[in-house]
Amino acid sequence: MTPSWGFVQLLYAAVIAGEAAVLLKFWRHRLAAIYPFFTLFISFQFLRSLTLIQISPRSELFGWIWIPTEILTWVLCYLVVFEIYSKVLDDYPGIRRATRLVLSVALGLCLSLAAATLWVDIAHGVEKFPILGAVNVVRRWAASTLTLFLLLMLGYLAWYPAPLKRNLIVHAVLNAFYCIAISVGVFYRNILGPDLARTLSVALGAVTVLVLAGWAALMTRGGEERMSSGAKLWSSRDQRRVLAQLAAINRALARQ
Known part of the structure; x- marks a missing residue:
């Protein structure tokens, strides 16, 4: 059963409310300055949503606005993910600078792996409008690349011996x-x-509302001060040893 347009509009309004709630939370808890790219991303999405909800999706104007802003959305998504990566190594700026090549290689690998799966979309694509089909293929490529990169990052965080901010893990x-x-x-x-x-848009809209609720509820000022104990893979002795080695490497790289 295809959801009614009224229900879609209601869900869209819930997304806008969620974006507003996240922005309010970040400004009130002084998180906007800590996560500037994420705040920019949510602000952009909020303004975009407010604009598009007033335009019929069947109109040409909707397409002219949706396509370029969708591309910009994914550019901002990449900046958000890079921001998370940089925050992981906040205490080790020397190592962070030295691992830029590793970041580039990892991203290139994720881009290549995601691109290798796009033949399915292209071969089975049944989109009526070629430009929309092309944009959706790019959307899938961008989302799949970030998915792979974030999964790699989560695996890294599961191994990472240093304590991490609770907000960073949630984010x-x-x-x-x-x-x-x-x-x-x-x-x-x-x-x-x-x-x-329309059915898939409703499903993705519902997921978006849930994720926005997570950001609004779980990202707190206290989460910037509350630290995890580090990966459980390490014994206390090994953890102290590895942290000392990381600190020494960071000092050496910072002097270069």
């Missing part, structure tokens, strides 16, 4: 969940065609 998990949902949703949209577009 990474929510971003990974969001990107997985978008990647899967757009994949099905690409291979099943526009007939299920």
Whole structure:
């Protein structure tokens, strides 16, 4: 059963309310300055949503606004993910600078792996409008790349011996969940065609509301001060030894 347009509008309004709630939370708890790219991303999405909800999705104007802003949305998503990565190594700026090459290689690998799966979308694509089909393929590529990168990052965080801010862990998990949902949703949209577009939009909208609720509820000022104990894979002795080695490497790199 295809959801009614009224229900879609109601869900869209819930997304806007969620974006507003996240922005309010971040400004009130002074998190906006800590996560500037994420705040920019949510602000942009909020303004975009406020604009698009007033325009019929069947109009040309909607397409002219939706397509370029969708591309910009994914550019901002990449900046958000890089921001998370940089925060992991906040205490080790020397190591952070030295691992830029590793970051580039990891991103390139994720881009390549995600691109290798796009033949399914292209071969089975049944989109009526070629430009929309092309944009959705790019959306799936971007979402799949970030999904792979975030999963790698979560694996790294599970190994990481140093204590991490609770907010950072929550932020990474929510971003990974969001990107997985978008990647899967757009994949099905690409291979099943526009007939299920509204149903999939509702599903993705519901996921977006849940993720926004997570950001609004779980990201707190206290989460910047509350630290995890580090990965459970390490004994206390090994953890202290590895942390001392990281500190020494960081000092050496910082002097270069």
